[in-house]
Amino acid sequence: MSLAYSDRLTDKVKVEGKISAKRSWPKLADQRWLSPVLLLALWEVASRTGLIPSRILAAPSAVVQTLAHLVVNGDLPNALVVSLARMAVGLTIGVTTGTVLALAAGLSKLGETLVDPPLQIIRPLPTLALTPLFIVWLGIGETPKIALIALGVTFPVYLNLFNAIRSVDPRLMEAGRSFGLKGWDLIVHVVLPGAMPGFLVGLRYALSVALLILVVAEQINASAGLGYLINNARDFMQTDVIVVCLLVYALLGLGADLLVRALERRLLVWRPAFLKA
Amino acid sequence: MAPTALRPIPPSPIVAAAPAEPVKPSVRVRGFTRSFGATSVLTDMNLDIQPGEFVALLGASGSGKTTLLRTLAGLDPAPADQVSTPAARAVVFQDPRLMPWKRVWRNVALGLKGRDRRARAEEALGEVGLGHRLDAWPATLSGGEAQRAALARALIREPKLLLLDEPFAALDALTRIRMHELVLKLWRAHDPAVLLVTHDVDEAITLADRVLVLDQGRIAAEEVVTLPRPRDVDDAFQAIRRRLLGHLGVTGHDPAAAAELIAFRPRQDAH
Numbered sequence: 001m002s003l004a005y006s007d008r009l010t011d012k013v014k015v016e017g018k019i020s021a022k023r024s025w026p027k028l029a030d031q032r033w034l035s036p037v038l039l040l041a042l043w044e045v046a047s048r049t050g051l052i053p054s055r056i057l058a059a060p061s062a063v064v065q066t067l068a069h070l071v072v073n074g075d076l077p078n079a080l081v082v083s084l085a086r087m088a089v090g091l092t093i094g095v096t097t098g099t100v101l102a103l104a105a106g107l108s109k110l111g112e113t114l115v116d117p118p119l120q121i122i123r124p125l126p127t128l129a130l131t132p133l134f135i136v137w138l139g140i141g142e143t144p145k146i147a148l149i150a151l152g153v154t155f156p157v158y159l160n161l162f163n164a165i166r167s168v169d170p171r172l173m174e175a176g177r178s179f180g181l182k183g184w185d186l187i188v189h190v191v192l193p194g195a196m197p198g199f200l201v202g203l204r205y206a207l208s209v210a211l212l213i214l215v216v217a218e219q220i221n222a223s224a225g226l227g228y229l230i231n232n233a234r235d236f237m238q239t240d241v242i243v244v245c246l247l248v249y250a251l252l253g254l255g256a257d258l259l260v261r262a263l264e265r266r267l268l269v270w271r272p273a274f275l276k277a
Numbered sequence: 278m279a280p281t282a283l284r285p286i287p288p289s290p291i292v293a294a295a296p297a298e299p300v301k302p303s304v305r306v307r308g309f310t311r312s313f314g315a316t317s318v319l320t321d322m323n324l325d326i327q328p329g330e331f332v333a334l335l336g337a338s339g340s341g342k343t344t345l346l347r348t349l350a351g352l353d354p355a356p357a358d359q360v361s362t363p364a365a366r367a368v369v370f371q372d373p374r375l376m377p378w379k380r381v382w383r384n385v386a387l388g389l390k391g392r393d394r395r396a397r398a399e400e401a402l403g404e405v406g407l408g409h410r411l412d413a414w415p416a417t418l419s420g421g422e423a424q425r426a427a428l429a430r431a432l433i434r435e436p437k438l439l440l441l442d443e444p445f446a447a448l449d450a451l452t453r454i455r456m457h458e459l460v461l462k463l464w465r466a467h468d469p470a471v472l473l474v475t476h477d478v479d480e481a482i483t484l485a486d487r488v489l490v491l492d493q494g495r496i497a498a499e500e501v502v503t504l505p506r507p508r509d510v511d512d513a514f515q516a517i518r519r520r521l522l523g524h525l526g527v528t529g530h531d532p533a534a535a536a537e538l539i540a541f542r543p544r545q546d547a548h
Binding site for chain 1: 352430
């Protein structure tokens with residue numbers, strides 16, 4: 001028993017010795033870029049050998065070419081501007097609505113009684129399920145798309161901010177009151193800054209919800225925007241264009257994330273996590 | 278005014294206070310009872326604190342000492358004919374309760390109006406030895422520094438009544454000694470009436486003019502401390518400590534038990 005154990009021990013030492021001998025090479029386990037690059041290469045090879053026909057999925061090289069082409073002829077920038085505008089307007093309306101409702105419900109008991117129940121009733125409903133109704137009400141132009149984004153965004157902002165306002169540290173509230181703060185002063189100096197982290201969490205959700213709804217809503221009878229590009233490409237089986245649009249959507253998601261991070265660094269400088277950095 | 282002592286001790290009268298002077302007391306509590314549901318936390322409380330007097334309030338957990346402090350701070354409601362306090366009062370809590378999103382000087386100037394806010398905050402912070410941390414974020418302060426900032430925030434209001442709710446309980450022994458010196462210095466400079474709530478017998482004797490023992494919502498005993506400051510742990514000090522421990526239910530005749538209670542808080546003479 002003890003012999004077997006010591007054998008294994010020597011094996012282990014041997015193996016470790018081998019690894020340390022090769023230390024001058026970059027460690028394979030650290031190369032996180034490797035597998036994505038390998039997959040891309042595999043995809044390219046499969047496309048070129050005809051294993052993946054271009055009507056199923058365009059080759060990476062073809063996607064890059066199409067991207068360059070769409071940028072140069074202006075189709076992609078134009079579409080991006082239209083889509084970004086939809087997202088921005090929807091977000092602005094939704095974030096404003098969510099914030100106003102959360103302030104009303106969070107700062108007064110009457111506000112909560114009036115505002116919270118209807119919102120809690122609508123909340124479980126997936127926003128996109130309202131699409132048909134919105135089309136009936138608002139037609140098929142820009143309005144229903146923006147309205148869907150605005151509605152979808154309202155909820156994460158409302159829920160997070162409302163919750164954040166209600167969970168501001170009561171000890172800090174008490175300290176504020178003991179130093180003569182009341183009413184509006186208490187809200188401005190204690191409640192709102194205390195609720196800011198929660199608001200930013202809501203905003204982060206809001207941005208991803210906005211993007212998700214944008215993608216779906218844009219494909220409803222769009223005559224401009226990324227959704228229009230994708231719809232057209234689908235009709236002509238231009239998988240390269242579709243992939244380009246997917247890339248752009250991914251970049252939008254990334255950009256939204258960076259935006260919130262930048263806001264957090266700016267608005268929450270006082271947090272220990274940012275103070276250390 | 279009837280004394281309601283469970284264990285009265287001579288020679289001092291229970292309700293307090295300095296002899297019959299014409300000076301209007303800073304704090305006056307008469308027949309105040311506070312109860313939550315069926316349990317009464319403070320029962321028929323009578324208390325006077327003279328202007329500039331330093332009073333320490335001792336008591337076990339649940340004795341009602343924090344409730345009394347909160348009442349005097351105006352954080353809990355009380356009928357005006359039973360409890361009267363100066364309008365200018367300020368609290369230092371056990372935790373510093375600085376707004377983490379405000380730089381230190383803005384915390385100190387919290388709720389103040391006027392252009393000279395920063396200058397005033399600077400002066401108050403200088404007084405507590407934090408003149409160099411004006412623009413620091415509270416999260417970067419040590420426990421002692423944060424509590425100094427909380428003291429500055431209370432003092433900048435020039436309170437006539439300073440309420441200290443176990444403000445040193447969370448600090449290490451050395452920092453606590455420095456804070457004792459600082460509080461005495463500030464008290465002498467600004468001359469507010471002070472009510473210090475603590476469960477530390479030595480702290481109470483070191484700082485206060487008068488030590489009250491609260492038990493089950495009543496003032497059970499009172500000890501006037503006339504020792505000159507700074508106070509050494511000499512025989513007179515120990516005699517007072519023994520009596521107070523007795524009132525707190527720690528058998529003062531058993532020196533071992535009393536010593537043990539004190540031993541976990543080693544204390545050098547504060548010089």
